[in-house]
Amino acid sequence: MTQLEINGLFAEYSPSLPILEDVSLKIETGEIISIIGPSGSGKSTILRVLVGLLHPSQGHVIVNGTEVNYKSPSALKSMRDTMAMVFQQFNLFQNMSVLRNVMIAPLKIKKEPEAEVEARAKEYLEIMGLGEKFDAYPDQLSGGQQQRVALARALALRPKILLLDEVTSALDPEMVNEVLDAIRVLSTKGITLIIVSHEMAFVREVSDRVIMMDDGKVVEIGTPDEIFTAAKTQRCRDFISNIIQH
Amino acid sequence: MIQQFIDQAPIFFTLNNGLYWLRALMTTLSMALIGCVVGFIFGFVLVYFRTSPIPWLLPLRALLIAYVEIFRRIPFLVLTFLILFASRGFGFQLSLFWVACVTIVLIATAYIAEIIRAGIEAVHRNQWECADVMNFSRARTMLYVIVPQSWVFIVPPAFSYFIMFIKETSLTSQIGTMELMSAGKYFNSIGISPLMAYGTCLLLYFALSYPLTRLGRRIEVRLKNRFKGNMATLRASDQ
Numbered sequence: 001m002t003q004l005e006i007n008g009l010f011a012e013y014s015p016s017l018p019i020l021e022d023v024s025l026k027i028e029t030g031e032i033i034s035i036i037g038p039s040g041s042g043k044s045t046i047l048r049v050l051v052g053l054l055h056p057s058q059g060h061v062i063v064n065g066t067e068v069n070y071k072s073p074s075a076l077k078s079m080r081d082t083m084a085m086v087f088q089q090f091n092l093f094q095n096m097s098v099l100r101n102v103m104i105a106p107l108k109i110k111k112e113p114e115a116e117v118e119a120r121a122k123e124y125l126e127i128m129g130l131g132e133k134f135d136a137y138p139d140q141l142s143g144g145q146q147q148r149v150a151l152a153r154a155l156a157l158r159p160k161i162l163l164l165d166e167v168t169s170a171l172d173p174e175m176v177n178e179v180l181d182a183i184r185v186l187s188t189k190g191i192t193l194i195i196v197s198h199e200m201a202f203v204r205e206v207s208d209r210v211i212m213m214d215d216g217k218v219v220e221i222g223t224p225d226e227i228f229t230a231a232k233t234q235r236c237r238d239f240i241s242n243i244i245q246h
Numbered sequence: 247m248i249q250q251f252i253d254q255a256p257i258f259f260t261l262n263n264g265l266y267w268l269r270a271l272m273t274t275l276s277m278a279l280i281g282c283v284v285g286f287i288f289g290f291v292l293v294y295f296r297t298s299p300i301p302w303l304l305p306l307r308a309l310l311i312a313y314v315e316i317f318r319r320i321p322f323l324v325l326t327f328l329i330l331f332a333s334r335g336f337g338f339q340l341s342l343f344w345v346a347c348v349t350i351v352l353i354a355t356a357y358i359a360e361i362i363r364a365g366i367e368a369v370h371r372n373q374w375e376c377a378d379v380m381n382f383s384r385a386r387t388m389l390y391v392i393v394p395q396s397w398v399f400i401v402p403p404a405f406s407y408f409i410m411f412i413k414e415t416s417l418t419s420q421i422g423t424m425e426l427m428s429a430g431k432y433f434n435s436i437g438i439s440p441l442m443a444y445g446t447c448l449l450l451y452f453a454l455s456y457p458l459t460r461l462g463r464r465i466e467v468r469l470k471n472r473f474k475g476n477m478a479t480l481r482a483s484d485q
Contacts (some may be wrong), residue, residue: 051379060346080381091376095394105380157380 001031002065004050004161005190007219007240009059011042011049020215023059028119029160032193034203035183036227037213043196044088045216047163050194051085052076054059064160084154085163088170092138092153098125099134111158124152128182144175148182160202161192168199200243204228250439257439270429273343273451277425278412281350282358286404288351289358293366294388312360317356323417325349330421346425348420350411357407360377363367365400366392398469405462409455426450 004027011020017084018031020042027033035043038111046053050061055070063082092101102121106112125131128148135227138146147167152163164183168176180202187193187206196205203224210227212220212235220236231237295303296310317325326349333340333348340348369392377387416427430447434440 010393023264053375053378076380083379087376091372093373093376093395095391105382106388108386109381120361139348209386 001029001099002026003059003063004033006046006061007060007062009046009049009054009056009061010205011045011054013054019047019054019216020056021217022052023213023216025211025221026071027161027192027194027219028192030192031208032187032195032206033211034197034207034224035211035213035218036197036200036203036239041213041218042173043213044165044215047085047165047194047196050163051080068110073147076219082160083163084148084157084159084161085165086150086167088166090138090143090150092146092149094138096139097135097137098149101138102122102156103150105153106156110113121152121156124155127155127185128152128173129178142175143171144178147171147179151179151182155160155186159191162186163196164193164195166196168197168246198243200228200240213237214239247439247441248417251442254438254442258433258442262282263433266432267429267446267450269310270424270426271454273423274412274415274425274451275454277343277346277350277407277415277418280347281354282404282408282411284347284351285354285358287361290358290393292355294385297363298384299368312319314356317353318360319337320353322349322414323420325353326418326421331410332336340417342418342421342423345421346415346423350415350419353406354411358404361403362400364399364403366463369395373387400470401469402462402466405458405465409458409462412455412458413451417420 005025007024008017009020009023012018023042023046030086032109035046037043046056049056052068052070061070061079063079066078068079073137092098093104096104097228099121101112101117102125106117107114110184119211122131122134128151130148130152131143131236133141133149141149146200147170151167165185168179171179180199183193183195183202184206193206194202195207205224207224209221210224210234211218212227212231214235220233222231226232227236228240231240292314293312294313296307298307326346329340329349329352330342330345366388373395374387375393377391382391392474415423415425418425419427419431420430426447430443431442433446
């Protein structure tokens, strides 16, 4: 079943600076999609449009069969109810402990019972290997730990679609694996995952489909094997070979 | 001069005079405290609406910006007289104490609003974005995320401002408010040497301001220690 559909999407930060041009794609429920491409190709912008941080200038986004009206705060709210996003810079709330970071939205926004929220938050933090860090503050954690808290926080919202925006890009190399391991755990939970990443081996390993983007456009969509070993477009082949060489 | 001091000391340092000074000190402190606390609350409300992205609030935002720009530029004494005569003109028999308080609130709101706005803008925008994505309303984002992080930027200048206003209240002696400066004037007018009258005034202003300065410094250090890593993280994420 199609969970998310994007049709003819255009987005821009200013009229003279188009970021996305005529992007269309369909994502099925439970699918793991990775978006790859060079910096500035519009990968993260797609995610920002999906969560309403940037409104499209043209085109349609359809979530679970309902077109999102970006001018309607309630439509945006219900779209965000189905999604969660993990950012490159973690974006943990610096004034809250790890546990509070994970609990705050379900507790104060979704108004779920505190005991239930706390139990769930602790469970997700345990899954992420942070059972000892409930009371720590973000600045007392390493980058990898912070990113795992961000993953637990996103999971605590029980999203149908989880967006991961270059979640390892701001990490030291030795911390990358701990976050990738955490995402591997997520990939088995049946949540639709949209991953923007430069970790090609990881993308190849976990993705059902890979989307190659360049210059704001979708260049190619295919299975990991199709994209990494038998890309149809020259641009995709060039990008993959450049990445593999480095 | 020293002889005069020795001669007047027995008639100046009495329990009654001490109580008089204490009342004046409390008046000064109350005016500054009421003015700044109420100004702080109004400042927050003002900033909340001033920074609102809602299009139909644009006229209100323009009005609030005009308020801040105007009231930060009006001399305290001019406004004090204006409030005094305007209140009398409109038939409000405000006491001189409340005239002074209203004046302080009006000016403090404008100044503190700017301090609060700067503090809120100093919190990294990624905190707003993250709260947005998690469906926090603007009010909840402010309450749970932004304001707690902005204290570190708001408290030090707000404290300095509060202490500055303790000193500014001396100007209300011009309309006859019985605060520290008026007490100094009163004692001087009944023959106490200016050195003794205004010297006491000076010492009491210092006694009021210095502990508050120390308290402000202490709070500042605590907040900075608490958010040391936070600010480093935010700086790093800007790079």
